[in-house]
Amino acid sequence: MQSALEKTRQQNPDFYAKYPMQLLTEAEEQAIRTVSGEWNLPDEYTYFLKHYVPESVSWSTDEYINLFIYGAKDLVEGQSGYNYNPVTEEVITDWPRDYLVIASDEGDPYCLDLSRGDTVIYTARHGEGSWDFSVAYDNLIEFLHSVLLPRGIEEEWEMGEDGQLDYYKVFITGPGTDKIKTLVFIKKILSCDYALAKTYLEAAPLLVYKGIDRVAANIEDQLKAIGADYELQQISVDEFLKQ
Numbered sequence: 230m231q232s233a234l235e236k237t238r239q240q241n242p243d244f245y246a247k248y249p250m251q252l253l254t255e256a257e258e259q260a261i262r263t264v265s266g267e268w269n270l271p272d273e274y275t276y277f278l279k280h281y282v283p284e285s286v287s288w289s290t291d292e293y294i295n296l297f298i299y300g301a302k303d304l305v306e307g308q309s310g311y312n313y314n315p316v317t318e319e320v321i322t323d324w325p326r327d328y329l330v331i332a333s334d335e336g337d338p339y340c341l342d343l344s345r346g347d348t349v350i351y352t353a354r355h356g357e358g359s360w361d362f363s364v365a366y367d368n369l370i371e372f373l374h375s376v377l378l379p380r381g382i383e384e385e386w387e388m389g390e391d392g393q394l395d396y397y398k399v400f401i402t403g404p405g406t407d408k409i410k411t412l413v414f415i416k417k418i419l420s421c422d423y424a425l426a427k428t429y430l431e432a433a434p435l436l437v438y439k440g441i442d443r444v445a446a447n448i449e450d451q452l453k454a455i456g457a458d459y460e461l462q463q464i465s466v467d468e469f470l471k472q
Contacts (some may be wrong), residue, residue: 260301267305268329273348273369274341278304292375296334304331311338323359332372336420339365339372348372356420396464397445400434403458410455418448434460 261279264270270278278301299307309315312324327344328351336355340362341348348369353362366372404411408430415426418437429435438448445461452459 257302264301264304268343270329270343271341271346271348274331277369277373294335296332296339296376298332298376299330304329307331307333325360325362328362354420356422358422395442396440396466396468397438397442398436398462398464399438399445399448399452400436400460400462401430401452401457402434402460404430405452405458406456411457414451414455414457433458439464 261275264278265275307330311330312321312326312328313319314321325340325342327342328338328340329343330338330340331350332339337352338355340351342351349364350366350369350372351362352365353360366375401411401415412423412426412430415421415429415435415437416423419426419429421429438445449459449461
């Protein structure tokens with residue numbers, strides 16, 4: 230991860246200097262003892278926690294909206310909201326008891342099934358009423374590779390003449406020709422229920438995407454297909470980086 234990050238920074242140092250990322254090389258021994266005492270972790274994952282510690286890193290790529298990978302000191306707290314409700318101080322019974330959340334992307338968990346003893350990565354969408362897990366990656370290495378080098382980056386990312394990516398915002402501005410399809414689209418892309426999707430639509434314009442041009446074009450195609458009213462707005466790198 231260190232070498233991949235360094236190579237990425239060298240390609241565009243001014244751009245990547247804006248990201249507040251740091252990778253420590255050794256975890257605190259107490260943090261490792263804590264998580265090792267709490268869970269029976271696969272050896273490969275324990276090695277990762279010891280030697281590659283993401284800190285203050287927010288991954289925003291064509292695969293992830295805002296992915297946070299937990300280090301050893303964050304791992305216990307990272308389970309909050311999934312297997313434990315910190316408000317009611319109760320265990321959440323519908324959470325698979327052997328699933329350990331090692332990363333999350335805007336609430337969508339990425340998990341190990343500790344009953345297996347391997348590093349197959351599972352994920353599910355949050356806000357669906359129940360967890361419907363599926364295999365996301367065959368092992369930890371594939372997952373980390375997806376973080377550092379999104380699928381198809383070499384062939385599919387379109388660069389401008391100056392070597393910079395172009396960034397866009399996509400807004401839904403109205404229901405279009407089929408309000409139901411537009412509501413279903415909002416429900417899916419924002420991971421919300423139907424009632425909230427309806428509220429969002431009534432308050433349009435609704436921002437449904439901010440990021441690179443290729444993904445924005447894909448979303449635009451989807452909105453065209455369902456007949457939704459939308460607006461595509463090009464933005465600067467600085468505006469893209471603003472929270």
